[in-house]
Amino acid sequence: MSGAALALEHLSLRLGRFELRDIDLALSxxxxxxxxxxxxxxKSVTLETVAGFHRLEAGRIRLGGRxxxxxxxEHRRISLLFQNFALFPHLTVAGNVALALRxxxxxxxxxxxxxxxxxxxxxxxxxLPETLSPGEKQRAALARALAAAPxxxxxxxxxxxxxxxxxxxxxxxxxxxxxxxxxxxVFVTHDHAEALALGxxxxxxxxxxxxxxxxxxxxxxxxxxxxxxxxxxxxNILEACFAGSEDGLSLVAIGETQLRAEARASIDARRPxxxxxxxxxxxxxxxEGAGDAANRLGATVxxxxxxxxxxxxxxxxxxxxxxxxxxxxxxxxxxxxxxxVCAEIEPAAVQLLG
Numbered sequence: 001m002s003g004a005a006l007a008l009e010h011l012s013l014r015l016g017r018f019e020l021r022d023i024d025l026a027l028s029x030x031x032x033x034x035x036x037x038x039x040x041x042x043k044s045v046t047l048e049t050v051a052g053f054h055r056l057e058a059g060r061i062r063l064g065g066r067x068x069x070x071x072x073x074e075h076r077r078i079s080l081l082f083q084n085f086a087l088f089p090h091l092t093v094a095g096n097v098a099l100a101l102r103x104x105x106x107x108x109x110x111x112x113x114x115x116x117x118x119x120x121x122x123x124x125x126x127x128l129p130e131t132l133s134p135g136e137k138q139r140a141a142l143a144r145a146l147a148a149a150p151x152x153x154x155x156x157x158x159x160x161x162x163x164x165x166x167x168x169x170x171x172x173x174x175x176x177x178x179x180x181x182x183x184x185x186v187f188v189t190h191d192h193a194e195a196l197a198l199g200x201x202x203x204x205x206x207x208x209x210x211x212x213x214x215x216x217x218x219x220x221x222x223x224x225x226x227x228x229x230x231x232x233x234x235x236n237i238l239e240a241c242f243a244g245s246e247d248g249l250s251l252v253a254i255g256e257t258q259l260r261a262e263a264r265a266s267i268d269a270r271r272p273x274x275x276x277x278x279x280x281x282x283x284x285x286x287x288e289g290a291g292d293a294a295n296r297l298g299a300t301v302x303x304x305x306x307x308x309x310x311x312x313x314x315x316x317x318x319x320x321x322x323x324x325x326x327x328x329x330x331x332x333x334x335x336x337x338x339x340x341v342c343a344e345i346e347p348a349a350v351q352l353l354g
Contacts, residue, residue, distance in 0.1 A: 004062070005029040005184040006152055011049060011059035020045055021209040023059070027201070030182040032175070034189060034199030034216060038231060041205040043188040047154050050186065051080045064151050074103075079145035080154040085137045087129040093140045094125040100147035115143040118177075135166040142174065146181075153178070153185040159194065171197060192233055196220055204228055225354045229276040235322045236277040237353070249347050254319045259295050261350035274353040281349035282323035284313060284333055285342045295345040297321075301335045311335070315343055 004026040011023040020042050027033050035043040048054055050061060052073035061069045068076045087096050097112045116122040119139040129137060138158065145153065158174075159167045175198055178185050189195055195202055199216040212219055212228050223229040229237055240259070243251040249260040252273055261275070288298045299321065303314040311330035315321045321343060325333065335341065 005031065005064060006050075006186070007060075007062040008046075008050065009060040009062070011046070011056055011061070013045075013049065013054055013057045015045060015054065018042070018045065019208045020049065021207075023210060025203060025210070025213070027184050027186070030179070030184055031200050032178060032185045032187065032198055033201045033203060034187045034195040035203050035205060036189060036192070036195050036231075037205035038190075040207075042208040043205055044156055045208075046205070047080065047156055047186060047188055050152075051078055051154055052076050077149070077151040078154060079148050079150035079152070081141055081145050081156065081158050083157045083160050085129070085141040087137060087141055087144070089129050092126050092128055093121055093132070093143075096129075096140060096144045097147050100144045103148060112147075115147055116140075118146075119143045119173075134162050135170060138162065138170055142177075150183065153183055155185065155187045157188055157190070159189075159191075167194075174198075192220065204231065222351060223276060223353065226274050226276075229274075229351065229353055233278075234276040234351070235279040235324070236275075236282075238275045238277070238319060240273045240275050242273055250352065252350070252352070257297065257318050259345070259350055260347040261352055262348050264352045276351040276353050277321070277345060277349060279312065279322045279324035280310075281345060282315075282321060283344040284315075284323050284325060284329075284335065285344070286333065287342050288340060295347060295350070297343045297345075299341050299343045301337055301339045301341060303337060304335050315341070317343060 006027040008023050008025045011020060013020045023046055035046060037043050045054065049056065052071060056069060060067060063076065091099065094112050094116065097115050101112065113122060116125055119142050121136060121139045121143060124132065124136055132140065159171055162170065171194060187198055196216055202216040202219040203210050203213040204219065206227060212224050220232055223232050223234060226237060238254055240252040240254045243253040243258055245251060245263060248263060250263045252259050252261055252275060297317045299315040299317040301313055302316050305312045309327060310324045313323045313325060313335045315323060323343065
């Protein structure tokens with residue numbers, strides 16, 4: 001992990017009944033890591049441990065080459081932004097930022113005015129936090145966090161209190177800021193779209209352990225387990241059996257139907273398999289399907305649900321399957337219950353799950 005901006009080396013601890021188990025991660029300078037997982041997975045505990053709020057039972061934390069494992073939080077050069085923004089209620093916006101600047105004992109990130117202008121809250125300098133909207137509080141909190149001249153930003157679901165448009169706008173502005181500043185960051189979120197929009201790297205946690213990690217898009221597109229697939233929103237998770245190999249592809253059987261999938265290094269042919277297929281990877285057209293290398297299946301539409309940008313179509317292919325059609329494709333196909341269609345799935349879109 002030499003050269004890492006942040007290195008978490010086999011972090012382990014217990015908090016009551018909860019156990020954080022062997023968290024091992026390394027981030028390059030300027031990299032944005034997203035911690036994703038269900039409630040109780042250990043995302044916030046990991047963040048708080050990096051910030052110095054919990055004592056480790058095992059492991060080390062290194063920041064910019066410094067071992068900060070035993071340092072007090074105020075000596076770690078880390079800014080942690082909570083869900084509730086944690087602005088000091090008795091100080092104005094400018095006062096909150098000025099306090100952080102004084103604590104940092106230097107002005108490497110500019111003056112109070114410059115920081116407020118950077119986050120478009122200069123006109124709110126004399127306002128108390130209680131008078132601000134959630135979005136304004138968020139921007140003020142970011143200005144204060146930057147004023148502390150951190151080496152690392154930690155964000156604990158920073159957009160959870162915001163409405164959709166405000167959330168998207170601030171998320172984009174924040175990512176641009178992080179790219180420009182080059183400061184390494186770790187985000188905690190439950191939101192898949194947010195994780196993809198913000199993260200370079202994604203680590204999926206379950207019960208205090210990392211179950212999958214890698215480039216954010218790769219983890220999203222290729223979940224490795226049934227748990228990961230369900231949590232990452234894969235709509236079609238099907239039970240199957242291994243049926244052999246052909247032309248470098250794995251053959252899997254769902255009842256009487258065979259599908260081709262990208263080969264996996266090790267498959268136990270004696271045990272059932274689980275498959276994951278994203279609804280947007282199911283392509284529909286009029287007419288009957290015929291089994292071939294492209295996984296063309298005849299199907300009957302059983303239900304249609306309009307969802308704004310996407311129309312969800314439930315199919316009977318001898319097994320249930322859900323497709324998600326962009327609006328233009330849905331208008332052209334005009335699916336209705338009882339209609340016969342052809343469902344096509346590329347082998348690369350059929351994920352074999354552990």
